[in-house]
Amino acid sequence: MIMPETELRSPLRELLSELTPTVVICALILVGFILVVLFAPLIAPYGEGEILTNDSFALQGSEGKAQPGSTLLLGGDFLGRDILSRLVYGARVTFSVALAISLLAFLLGSTIGFLAATIRGTADAILSRIVDALISFPSIMIALIVVTSLGSTFTVLIITVALIDATRVFRVARALAMDIIVQDYIEAATVRGEGLGWIMWQEVLPNALGPLAAEFGIRFTYAILFIAAL
Template sequence: MSVLQPVRRFRPRLPRVPLSIMLVSAIILVIVAVALLAPWIAPADPLRQDLLGRLKPPGTVGRTGVTYLLGTDDLGRDLLSRILYGARVSLSVAVLSVLVSTLVGVTLGMMAGWFRGWTDTVIMRLVDIMLSIPAILLAVLTVAVLGPGFLKLVLVLGLTRWPRYTRVAYAQTLQVANLPYIKASELAGAGAARILFRHVLPNIAGPILIVATAEFGLMILFEAGLSFLGLGIQPPSASWGSIMSVGRQYVERAWWIVAFPGACLFLLVLSVNVLGDWLRDRLDPRSRIR
């Protein structure tokens, strides 16, 4: 018997990560990195206008010697710089919206699953009402009433997507509430808030994470859609949706205004969805069984 055989027998087995997951993770990290570093890596001021250099194709050298790698928009602003700054806005809206909807939805779902009775009835009927209205229509109507703006957009998106978290948290809480150590904590005199956030929440974090990952990509699309319609981020601030909204008027003359932010939006949402599917397969035992 070889001396090294016992060493190989007890070698820890690391989880295998598919190449596709590594690729989409790298795409997400690159987009997040360039968004955070936009003030330092953007080649020009995203708000600086040059009407004599408007609608220039990619690779054009401007009058000041700056090379517009992705061209310019209808006001002569550097498209690459606006895409980098737009990534900051789109990611910020998506992250904050997911945090708001997660906080509201998970809290209500755990309350409904723990207290039951009239609390369960009121919360879950409210969930049914919210889910009966198309989310994008509800968001459009709410933003149209409240008015556009960064904070309003975050609140609208966050407060229209919480029912999905509530349903998942409610179902998971009903299962976890019957575990022996939860009952022991209750008999020991622990309060409802301590039990829910100290013992129940860690046990339902996996399914909540799966929902949050899927919702993150959806929030990016919602923000882009509302900004495209003029109900999201307002000029002169840049977001991918508002950039494409301007570019739709010049598709035949300046295709790059729509193509490049659209490609970034496609890559980010696709990467997030693929990563979310992989996390679901890893964290959900029923998915592995199927």
Template sequence: MTQTATPTTARRFDYTFSPVGMVALAVILFWAIVAAFAPHLVPYPPGKIVDTDYFGPISSKLWLGSDYLGRDMLSRIIMGARYTLGVALAGVLIASTCGVVLGMAAAVLGGWFDTILSRFMDAMLSIPSKLFGLVVVAAVGSSLPALILTLAFIYAPGSFRFARSLAVNVNTMDFIAMARIRGESTLYLVGAEILPNIIRPVLADFGLRFVFIVLLLSGLSFLGLGVQPPLADWGALVHENIQSLSYASAAVIAPSLAIASLTISVNLLIDNLPRAIRDRSA
């Protein structure tokens, strides 16, 4: 008698980006590479005056013209990418890590720990982010570590509330109850049971908070409280060259477009994250 083999079922993951998502990813990777290799990409030293005319026009020598002192705008935008992306990425990493870990811990532990921490985060969320940033930066200064910690402190409560709401739902499921019966620790529940089940929305929230931090950092720099001279991020470049609007110069338009291209691309990438997951027979 011939025995028929039972077909095995395998789970195959098919991740496909939409064309919009691929373009957005390409723009983000472009700026990431520019930020990483900025010192090797600048055609001129960012602080060197290379043009005798301020707000000089676009030319074969100066691809984006010159700024209010005659410095090369392309070089300053390339170096500004390092500070914009670096400060924003550091801030969102701290904010999301602290917020997600505390949110999951609050959902698992509950009781007084959850109540006190949630009320504190609610109080922090009630403070306007830009006003809080202005007060803190004006009080402690605009050094890069102070900026990073301020931005992280502003956006950690929102990350906490988001992660907690997800973790509360997962915490009521049967596999969590079984893990508790087995005597698993809180660290195991948070890291091995809850986090893998909320990682996708957490990553989407990470991207959105990165955009918020870029915009807030640019706003602070535009007001003169962000990255300080001789360093400059994109928001500071807009602030420095705002008068170039009267001269039809690219000195203020170019950094504005850089901010827009990065933030819009991150939003489009989040909206077009690959979601196609299918089961197929092997």
């Protein structure tokens, strides 16, 4: 009896077979947004702060609305700047700041969360209580106080929002690590004499990478909304 041949499916083919129309649409929107951010100077018809004094702006009307024959698709503002160009460059700044916030928040939150779950004991309890206390305060209020006191520079904004977001990442990372460190392979690594850092980054992190990646997308979205609120 001849057994039927089993078709070997590559991981890429399996991934493509599971894509739904909703996922495809969302992916296209995300890719389009990233392309706009990366190629903003090529996409924007004018410079970010360029003031137009030619016929393009003359056709806008008194309220900056595009008139027939105008080359400004979204009109211009009262200073003569192209709205479309400013939106494209604004998306670039927002994306860059939100990405920096998310990366810094995950670097701090994941490291401290893994550390607390791995060493446990008194240090874990103290870190958890500190994070709980910080989360109990309204995030927007803390950010406004810090930004008002230290100035509204990009550096202050990124560090402030990243520290606020790091408290949320800490709880997720700690919860994931608490489930991982009780596994047999963690005990085996401890018996082998592996250090704390090796266990955190070679054993805990690879097994927590999937949920953390999903959380990164959520935190990135929240970062965009948060800096817009400020």
